Amino acid sequence: EPILSIRDLYYVYGNGQAALEGVSIDINEGEKIAVIGSNGAGKSTFFLNVNGVLTSKSGEIRYRGTIINKKNLKELRKNIGIVFQDADNQIIASTVRAEVGFGPMNLKLPQEEVIRRVDEALAYMNILDFEDRPPHYLSGGEKKKVTIADIIAMKSEIIIFDEPTAALDPLNAEMLEEILSKLSMEEKTILISTHDVDFAYRWAQRVLVFCQGKIIADGTPLEIFQEE
Numbered sequence: 001e002p003i004l005s006i007r008d009l010y011y012v013y014g015n016g017q018a019a020l021e022g023v024s025i026d027i028n029e030g031e032k033i034a035v036i037g038s039n040g041a042g043k044s045t046f047f048l049n050v051n052g053v054l055t056s057k058s059g060e061i062r063y064r065g066t067i068i069n070k071k072n073l074k075e076l077r078k079n080i081g082i083v084f085q086d087a088d089n090q091i092i093a094s095t096v097r098a099e100v101g102f103g104p105m106n107l108k109l110p111q112e113e114v115i116r117r118v119d120e121a122l123a124y125m126n127i128l129d130f131e132d133r134p135p136h137y138l139s140g141g142e143k144k145k146v147t148i149a150d151i152i153a154m155k156s157e158i159i160i161f162d163e164p165t166a167a168l169d170p171l172n173a174e175m176l177e178e179i180l181s182k183l184s185m186e187e188k189t190i191l192i193s194t195h196d197v198d199f200a201y202r203w204a205q206r207v208l209v210f211c212q213g214k215i216i217a218d219g220t221p222l223e224i225f226q227e228e
């Protein structure tokens, strides 16, 4: 059974702009997927629907076989984490430790479990050093690490990265790719939107091509990039 199963997903923004026009896809547990397509193709809207930030009036999303509705949306959000392009819009707390602990605290986990998860996530991202610093004063690359630590502390089964290297300098982009390789070795299902074809080729097992709100191609990097 796929971890995510999406059928005939449509999404129209409040201003009448159609962003998804019939997306159907099965995603299996542990897959490493690159999502490509030009600006405005619907990649971000797709991600936001998948993790329940946006909810569509038309179409169906199943998570491990269960249809997502308003009542179980919380479950979906817990298991599907997004690392947004702009870390500043995602960071809310006044220290790195509080920021990374925010999600687990919201799950109402016991205090010791929250501390354990935050320690683990900070160590995984190699940012224990600045646990007491205010996240807003960190560099772009450091902020990115904090937002990834947020998701790791949540133990999300699916991790989505929306153009993770877009705002980073080459050194930080390289650092990020190392983190992605490390994450890839775990059981996690990972989706990454990117304009970097070389990266998609190196990293992904499967590539989805979005165009005008639809998935127009779905295959291995070899299949997808040979045709282009």
Ligand code: ADP
Binding pocket: 012, 013, 014, 015, 017
């Ligand atoms: P909604 O329109 O569904 O309430 P938002 O609250 O996200 O969606 O956006 C509010 C308004 O901002 C939209 O109606 C639209 O006019 C504008 N907007 C934001 N982002 C975009 C975009 N990428 N393209 C076009 N319009 C946008």
Ligand code: ADP
Binding pocket: 013, 014, 015, 017, 018, 019, 037, 038, 039, 040, 041, 042, 043, 044, 045, 046, 210
């Ligand atoms: P991508 O991530 O591939 O660049 P998006 O999902 O952001 O694509 O955009 C899909 C379509 O929806 C585009 O036409 C875009 O302008 C529009 N759009 C995105 N966000 C909004 C919004 N908040 N309000 C209105 N239209 C939007």
